[in-house]
C-alpha cells in the first residue's frame with residue numbers, strides 16, 4: 001500500500017502499491033504488467049531501500065515481498081525512470097503542483113525479481129564495497145554465518161573513465177558532468193542484470209563469500225525477539241571503503257560487537273576471494289582483531305552497535321546498546337566509543353536539505369565525487385542519503401564519503417535528486433577535503449538556485465594566515481636590518497682602525 005495525502009489534511013488516502021501510482025507497465029521492457037499482478041505482501045522481516053543501482057544518480061527501489069499464493073519470498077529491484085507521465089486531477093488527491101497534476105508517476109520499472117534464500121532472513125544491506133561507484137548488496141547467511149557480498153555487475157562510468165585514459169585534469173573536466181552519472185532511461189535490457197542470481201554455482205568474479213568470525217564459540221548473529229540481527233556499514237577508517245559492524249552471540253550466552261575492516265582481497269592460497277575476484281579488485285573483510293576490538297570487548301550483553309559521528313569531527317564513532325541491570329530492572333544502556341584513529345584521513349560529509357530554516361533531509365539524494373589518489377589516478381566515489389530505515393537500520397542522516405590520504409582537492413562534487421519526474425543534477429568544483437557540505441535546495445527543482453553551504457571553511461583562516469605571515473616577515477625584516485646596520489658599523493670601525501694604522 002502507499003499513502004497519499006487526501007484533500008482533507010488530516011487524512012491519508014491508501015492505495016495499493018502497484019495499480020496505483022508508482023510502477024510502470026511492460027511498455028519499456030519492465031517485468032511488471034497489470035495482468036501478471038500476483039497478490040503479494042511485504043515479507044516479514046523485510047528490506048526496503050532507496051539507492052541508485054544502475055549508476056544514473058537517481059535512487060532506485062529495492063523491496064522484499066512474499067507471494068501470498070506460493071509463500072515464496074522474492075526481492076524486487078525497481079529502477080527509477082525519468083517520466084513525464086502525470087496523474088490527472090483526481091478529486092480525492094490533494095494536488096500541490098501548480099499544473100494541478102502529479103508529475104513523475106509510474107516511474108518505477110521492475111527489472112529484477114529473485115527468490116530469496118530462507119537463510120538470508122530477508123535482511124539485505126547496501127554499500128559500495130569495492131569503491132567502483134556502483135552499489136553492492138550483501139547479507140549474512142544465518143545458518144553458516146557467512147557474509148555474502150554480491151557485487152554490482154553493471155559497468156560503471158569509472159571503468160569507462162579509466163578505459164578512455166582520462167586521468168589528467170583537463171580530460172576529467174572534459175569528461176563532463178552528465179558522464180559522471182550514466183544516462184537515464186537506458187534500454188531496460190542493458191541495466192537489468194545487476195546482481196548474480198542466488199544459485200549454487202556462483203559467478204566468482206561478482207560474488208565473494210567469507211565467514212564473519214573465526215571464533216568457534218560464535219552461535220549466531222545477535223537478534224532479539226522483534227528485531228532481526230543485521231550488519232551496519234560505515235567507513236570507520238575514512239579510506240573510502242565501507243567497514244562492517246556486527247554483533248555476535250556466543251555459546252556461553254554473552255554477545256559482543258566486532259568491527260571488520262574492509263581490505264583488498266588477499267592473494268594467498270587460503271584467500272576467501274577467488275582468483276577472478278582478486279583480478280576484479282573485489283574486497284574482503286578482515287575478521288582478525290583490530291584496534292577497535294579492545295574498546296568493544298569492554299561491553300558484553302551487547303544488543304547491537306552502530307556507527308555515528310558523535311562529536312561532528314567526521315570520524316565515525318561507535319554507539320553500543322546493551323542490556324544491564326539498573327535498580328533491579330533490565331534496561332537498555334547506550335554507550336559510546338570515540339574514534340581517534342587515523343585523524344589524518346580526509347573526508348567529505350554531505351547532506352541535502354529542503355531549506356535553510358527547517359533543514360529537512362531530502363531522502364534518496366545521490367552524491368558523487370571525483371577524487372585523486374596519491375598515485376595521481378582519478379577515481380569516482382558515490383554516496384547516498386538514508387537509503388534504509390526498517391529494523392533499526394539506523395543510517396545516518398548524512399552521507400559520509402571517506403577520501404583517505406590525498407594531496408589534492410576534490411575534483412568535483414555532484415548531487416542529484418528526482419524532482420517532478422526528472423533528474424535534477426548539479427556539480428560543484430573543486431571542493432576542499434575535510435568539508436561538511438549542506439546542499440540547500442529551497443524546495444526547488446531549479447538547480448541554479450541550489451546553494452552549497454560549507455560548514456568547515458579552511459579559506460576562512462586565510463586572513464589569519466596572511467596576518468601571521470606578515471608579522472613573521474616584519475620580524476625577519478627587522479632582524480635583517482639590525483644585522484645589516486651592525487655589520488655596517490663594524491665595517492666603519494674596522495676602516496677607522498685601518499686609517500689610524
Ligand SMILES: [Ca+2]
Nearest residue numbers: 052053054058
Ligand atoms: Ca538509478
Ligand SMILES: [Ca+2]
Nearest residue numbers: 128130132134
Ligand atoms: Ca561496487
Ligand SMILES: [Ca+2]
Nearest residue numbers: 237239241243
Ligand atoms: Ca574503510
